[in-house]
Amino acid sequence: MEQKFTYIGKIADTIKSLATGLSVTMREFFTPKVTEQYPENRKTLKISDRHRAMLYMPLDEEGNNRCIACGLCQSNCPNGTITIKTKTVVDEETGKSKKVLEEYIYDLGSCMYCQLCVNVCPKDAIAFNNSFENAVFDRNKLIIKLNK
Amino acid sequence: MKKPEIKSIPYGEFKDNETLEALIQEINKERTNVLVGKLDELINWGRSNSLWSLTFATSCCGIEFMAVGAARYDFARFGFEVTRNSPRQADLIMVAGTITHKMAPVLKRLYDQMAEPKYVVAVGGCAISGGPFKGSYHVLNGVDKIIPVDVYIPGCPPRPEAMLYGMMQLQRKVKVEKFFGGKNRKLSRRDMTDGPIIVTNVPTSETDNK
């Protein structure tokens, strides 16, 4: 008789647990959905300011960057994402020759967003922004010249 | 020139329109008649809205790929949610994560097992260029060395929205293709059996580590 009871008891227990599960999904069926519709909400999408999507050079009011071409970012980069090309310019007033930035080349396709370059920069000439729409068809398009 | 349209993002706001336009010109060198053109549009509409991806993930980017599939970002809205585990039934492979030397033949084989038309999306730094592990002895520096890549999504890992954006870029690319009279096979049978294909547009060593 005991055997019989456990047989039926098992069935009852099973049905109970399954019904609990069903009731949860049923409740979710009617709750508002949590989906954010990305391309539709592009205008209102708020992404954390600290998010790192791409390196850029903040410009001052006159449209110049603050880079002094010291090369610290390049030497700190773990995987050679940053390449700085410099040229030597002679300052007209003092007559001293000075290294200035010619091209700041940044490979978005291999950046690991470790922030070492930003941390080390003495002039805060580079920073990360959160413009994440960067997918392209051509690998070469990911190699970006940051200074204008 | 017909410009592929995507809901909610104007054509001009997309990146890399130049490559796409060059591609359109390349494809449409020969003229086609109107009927075939319309049929092509219909087929491309179908193809671009039904990109079923292979569930393939090796590392971090794979978790973000799962997040794209989950409730918050829900790529089912685009019709991408039918992820297939069998490469035979998949339309695209999202290479999400590092590809090592040991994995490279496996990836190539998976790619060969897929039925045409098939697309490849390189997700994240590792798949694009080797990313953080560029200098390693066991890491493939970019999957485009072994399989042709259609779209590159940079990021480490790219955030889910960026992945959706990349998928829309792929949709745009699919929309300009031609089924009738176009090239429907990326690789000939010969290429498939031979060793690695050499892709030429990989940037040269200038930005590489050493």
Add this chain to the structure above:
Amino acid sequence: MNPTFIDTEKFRAQMEELRRNGMDFLRDIIGMDWGEEGLGAIYTLENSSTHETCEVAVRCTSRETPTIASVYDLWSVAEFYEREVYDFFGIKFVNHPDMRRLFLRNDWVGYPLRKDYDESEAINPIRMENEIPEDVQRDYEIAEDAERELYVKQTNKIFGDQYIINIGPQHPATHGVLRFRLALDGEEIRKIDVHCGYIHRGIEKMSEKMTYPQILAFTDRLDYLSAHQNRHALCMCIEKAMGIEPTGRVQYIRTIMDELQRIDSHLLFLSCAAMDLGAITTFIYGFRDREKVLDIFEEVTGGRLIQNYNVIGGVQADITPDFARKVKEFCNYQKRKIEEYNNVFTYNTITRKRMIGVGVLSREDAISYGCTGGSGRASGWACDVRKRHPYALYDKVDFKEIIYNNGDCYDRFLVRIDEILQSIHIIEQLIDNIPEGDYKVKTKPIIRIPEGRYSAAVEGSRGEFGVFIESRGDKSPYRLKFRPMGLPLVAAMHKILKGAKIADLIAIGATLDYVIPDIDR
């Protein structure tokens, strides 16, 4: 803390002695290349009841044929650790039953972590042909009918003529690129052979050429679900070596973030376990709530998965003003949601049937295999580093170490669910009391660690994550070793799988909760 070197002859006897004296947990075997002085290995041992630790270093002078006696019969996990050392350093372990490479292809030339390893492409190009397993022997014969070219007869040394199927590397249930070869009898698994290395990225070798801040970035990518804890471990190790004491504020932030990361990881575990068992809806629920943790992470650190937050001497940026409010909101929300997962999945009859009594790992085996983390605690082994060797603020907060005793899949699952609640409990104690102070201690621009050996361990999301640094005073380490959390779990697979079915393999894999990039490094 320079252990004396033991001769290779006396080594075996010494290890047996240690094992008899209760050193039953082999934390790690660290292969070493001391250059001229020879190759060798450092064994770190621990007594699982007294938590006393010791280090044994063994060195063999010959670089051509280095051999060390195997200890796989004393600590079962040594079987895999020794294969790893063989793979990287070419040290042969005498009497080891299965001395194959663990990570690299078997046609790989050279041993990459040796100092004299030649990395040139010419020696090890990308090989695109499929790897033929070492245990397979192929005989080619010309077939009778000329139509077919060659008849291939395959014999297998490991499996014999059993029915073998391959699970992975591309398989939805292996959580990445792990590969199992299974011998099947109907649905039942007779034998398993684990192949790792499909995502071996050579982090340890790369680290030897990089500066310490650069190495930090790798730790996030080891086990991306305990990114924060991994980075914590390395920062702690470097800070210990340099004598930097992080401020109280930093300790608070680190502890809170560690626990948030643990919640994140356990939620993902729960989701993926549910998905592997076919309950896709639970998977989505888990991910839905995980997004809330990720929101907090992104707000503070700027990254969802790879956060990049701990730096040497502090954290990258101060917490945001509404951090505390958001975390508290999340904690309250999450406590409610646990009930929902339990109702829809955990208490479900089908789940219980699939998990209870399946994949039992006994306490002895758990220790012998070094299965730390939730999997070890489900077997009744109190292995939480937070209790064993407290770090950060864990000796100041009150929390319970969750221990179950059956060691089956269901217990492994429940441990994680309960740990989510414990983590919430820890966070709630800390969140309102974050002291004021600097979020970062000023460090020198170039970080050099004084000569010596340093190690640190944290409780990662899925076990003990250890860092070992041997420094020669340079700005990059002479040898850096991470103790993987997943490798012992994978090593224990064949023990756990005794008599299991294919479906059980999936349940066991899901509940052991390994992350492949952490195994392969």
Add this chain to the structure above:
Amino acid sequence: MLDFGTITTATDQYLHSVMPTQAALLLECILVALCAVLAYVMLAIVMIFMERKVCAAFQCRLGPMRVGVWGLLQVFADVFKMLIKEIISIDRSDKLLYNLAPYLVVMSSVLTFSCLPFAQGFQVLDFNIGVFFIMAASSFGVLGILLAGWSSNNKYSMIGAVRSGAQMISYELSIGLCILVIVVLSGTMQISELVEAQRDGWFIFKGHIPAFTAFIIYLIAGNAETNRAPFDLPEAESELTAGFHTEYSGMHFGFFYVAEFMNLFIVAGIASTLFLGGWAPLHIAGFGAFNAIMDYIPGSVWFLGKTFFVIWLLMWVRWTFPRMRIDQVVSLEWKYLLPIGLVNLLIMTICVVCGWTF
């Protein structure tokens, strides 16, 4: 209530009047086949769309949204894609069987589908052992699955197919027993008569406890027959990648995909015919006005409404539960469903003999 039979009879008579008998018969056959296949395809598309939306709703997401309004055109896009997708032929597979298998599966499901009574007279074949025929036709789908698994020369497919064989053959028994309960209750196997008998009250009410038990068992067994979660072991995404159809691509895979959904429709359709009154409207004894209003709703609406309700129930189950293990699936059938089904049949017989039914 509209009897669809009048239209078909009129068409038949007209065709016979303008052409010889054989030609008329041939034309009718073609017409009917076309209609059946067309309805099959359309319903499949509706089903797939419904599945995707319902599943999304259970999972707090939105589901297809961007292709057409509310994603209505999503499945059409999938169909276009599928039609032009390459069909890979597998090296060292059994080519004939490999190519035959998807057609077998689809044939079996179309054949069963065309036996469903959509409305009064709206049915291809109505003969005295209709129920029996449906059972026979639906059960040879498993043959296609077994062949697919066998001929693919893939170990996953093989395991999937063997699982499928074990599962479907087991659950066939329970389905048979549940249908027998209704046959005992109604005393007929002809589908039109079965539905006719439910005009004044559906069998699930008439047969009270045993009929309700049979309904539940039928739903469980039917779910298992269609290989849907928690019984989706033959495909078991996380175990066997894609199970028996791992190696199929393009439209061949499409056939399996469509057949899976349509089998669900068929199971639900049979359930609604046998237990919920098919196209018969809801009548409550004593409420004359209510019954009259109900009569205005066409029979096909009733049938489809009930069927989709049952489908929705099954989807609800599918998107809630985890997958079972093969030994549990088999023991559920042999240890629980089958004995209960037998006892249930006995109870129903006693009820009918003693006249304890409504």
